[in-house]
Amino acid sequence: MFVRIVKMSFHEENIPKFLENFELMKEKIRNAPGNRLLELYQDKQNPEIFFTYSYWETENDLENYRNSELFYDVWQFTKKLFNEKPEAWSVDKLVSLV
Incomplete structure (x- = not known):
């Protein structure tokens, strides 16, 4: 299993649009084959800075999602809202203590 971390920065006025779309799409992303976890963080x-963390069974699972x-x-939708390159x-993941 590995983790994909994506850092995104949005124009302030676009944050509500991003969050609304994420809310609509999060279950679909989470249910993509091989996805085991999806989290969204805000700095x-x-x-204006957000991070997604997604856990994938294999790199091939992530690539299949990225080609879907x-x-x-x-x-x-999302890339039009950025104020910086993601x-x-x-x-x-080497260690996880819960």
Whole structure:
């Protein structure tokens, strides 16, 4: 299992649009084959910055999602709202204490 972290920064006036669309799409994203967790975070110091954390069974599962119509729809809507280029990392989880 690995984690995909995406950092996104939005124009302030676009934040409600982003959150509304995320609310509509989050269950579909979470139910994509191979997805095990989806979380959304907002930066405490700069409320224009958001992060998504998604856990995937395999890199192939993420790639299948990234090539899906669902991802296309989500990304086409979301990318118009950015005020900076998004950043993304794929990382392996080494330790988790719950």
